[in-house]
Amino acid sequence: MHWQYLFRRLTLTAVTLVLVSAVTYSLTGIAPGDPAELVLQKQLGQAPTTEQIEAFRAKHGLDEPIHWQYLHWFGDLLQGDLGQSYYHERSVSELLMDRLPGTVKLAAGGLAVSLAVSLPTGILSARRPQGLADHLSQTIALLGVAMPNFWLGYLLIFAFSLKLGLTPVYGSGTLAHLALPSITLGTGLAAVQTRLLRATLQDTLGAEFVTAARTRGLSEWVVVGKHALRNALLPLLTVVGLQLGFVLNGAVVVEVVFQRPGLGTLLVDAIFDRNYPVVQGVTLLAGVLFVSVNTVTDLAYGLIDPRINVGGDPA
Structure with a gap:
């Protein structure tokens, strides 16, 4: 086992995953449609009010600029937290393991x-x-x-x-x-x-x-x-x-x-x-x-x- 080689591969892996997460987060941020409005409409079965949309966005941090959203998400990720699903009222980690x-x-x-x-x-x-x-x-x-x-x-x-x-x-x-x-x-x-x-x-x-x-x-x-x-x-x-x-x-x-x-x-x-x-x-x-x-x-x-x-x- 070449430990230096393994260290280089693990370092490259970490860098790759950071880039993957950043690109994915950026693409979801520029995707058309407001997730707050779309999620609430599906949950409520009717068009949500402005107050409900603003409350949803504040709860999930969607009212912040995209780069701040990513930094908060990445900080939680370093602590093993992938966030909460909008629908399932469960953590993303639990859904993935299921x-x-x-x-x-x-x-x-x-x-x-x-x-x-x-x-x-x-x-x-x-x-x-x-x-x-x-x-x-x-x-x-x-x-x-x-x-x-x-x-x-x-x-x-x-x-x-x-x-x-x-x-x-x-x-x-x-x-x-x-x-x-x-x-x-x-x-x-x-x-x-x-x-x-x-x-x-x-x-x-x-x-x-x-x-x-x-x-x-x-x-x-x-x-x-x-x-x-x-x-x-x-x-x-x-x-x-x-x-x-x-x-x-x-x-x-x-x-x-x-x-x-x-x-x-x-x-x-x-x-x-x-x-x-x-x-x-x-x-x-x-x-x-x-x-x-x-x-x-x-x-x-x-x-x-x-x-x-x-x-x-x-x-």
Whole structure:
């Protein structure tokens, strides 16, 4: 472990999160519409009075300039306070912790599906280029990249829920509820992983150390699994780390399609409701997850291949 490298990454992470929070706060501040008026109208069911709007703005600090609002919010953040939701009469932290497990389950399910598809298909394609398995996997990968998540989700609902009755249409709570959302999210991830693994594994199979392993009489699966695949996994690990960082984007669509309670649906509802403290909280948490996953991914390089110097310093 290179502690100087880790310190640099943590410092960069902190700076990145500050910039993310500042940009998000600025965008919510210049968004059209007065959140006080819109929130009160939805709560009261009628147009609020001027006094009610002013009271709401004073209560939530919306009567101050945007930079002062941000500084007050950031000061509370340093004390672990993300503020209060305009609607739920609960802290933003509580809402995030309630919804986070649902998104984590969806991300884990999508990743499991993607690896279950990409690893065998990528290996088969690399071992027999231009063969039937290779052409089939490339076609499926191309469809997976081109197919929008929301379209695939509705197609799976129509086929497996409405026609065959094999899975629930909406909701969460069981593995049956998780199956179709995981396939929907994992298909796009698997497409990218398969194409990358095929390309890197093909290059690795032509390397001298692989040829030497074959001359020692090792079986082809031992050569591929123990020697070639280990080296080909490094680029795949990079892509998986980036995909996990961006998985919230896909989760927003998938959770809306399947009506799953998670960070995605929480963010969409908060945007439409002008519930800006929740929008800022979800965005900040997404930033934390993104930079954390990529930091862990970089550190994992040294575990997969000890020859790699993670810190970037001379050995």
